[in-house]
Amino acid sequence: MKHLLLFPLLVSAAFASGIPVIDAANLTAQKVAHAESIAKWVDSIAKLRTQIDQLNQQINIQGDIRKWTGNPVEAGANVVLDVLGEEDLVREYGRARDEIIRVTRSLDSLENTADGNYRAIRSTDLNGGNLQRDPLTFRRYSVLDAKQANTVQVTDETKAREAELQEEIALTLQELKAATTDAEVQKLSAKLVALNGQLAQVETARRREVDEVALQKIANDARLEQERLAVAELEARDNHLANQRVSAYMKTLKLRSTQP
Incomplete structure (x- = not known):
């Protein structure tokens, strides 16, 4: 009890004497x-x-x-399209049909030997004179020969172009296998599609020239058959008219009597 009574007295004495007191609860x-x-x-x-x-x-x-x-811009710069230039994409092979017809001379086919494959057609008669042939009769064959020569030219040109494209396709396939980014793969794949498209275009150009020769040959044969039919029909008509004239002339003749 003495200790309990002493603690309040000590606190009061501390405040009275100015000694700082620590507030434990606030702290x-x-x-x-x-x-x-x-x-x-x-x-x-x-x-x-x-x-x-x-x-x-x-x-x-x-x-x-x-x-x-990858960066598409950088990948695109690495894709070289030298063999797919604008001029190559719109390139025409050989000569145009109108140019072939314009420069073809009608009687050229008579002298054409196709590099020794044919014998030249002789135009000298028995007396040693020069036979004057009808140019329009042989013009169709000259055009056909010119188209055949143009087909050979187109075949040579497209063959060289095809070799370039196939070489570029092979290089592109190697680059495609070695590509490390998706951007490079996409760019190279697009290039490969373009190369294959150009290759198909070259093949189409060659086939088109072959078709031109076949169509010209069909046209020549059809025209020859048409001319023969027309000549036969005209000949039949002329024979009929000739018979009519002979019959009319015979009716005008008077027979002499042989009786005395």
């Missing part, structure tokens, strides 16, 4: 509040660190994707 509350603030800061820093880690992860993923896919 404890401040420490708790400070600890709570520190906990909130730690939580905020942890959340911020998580957000930074997520951003870094996204950046790394985008970097990996960009590294794998």
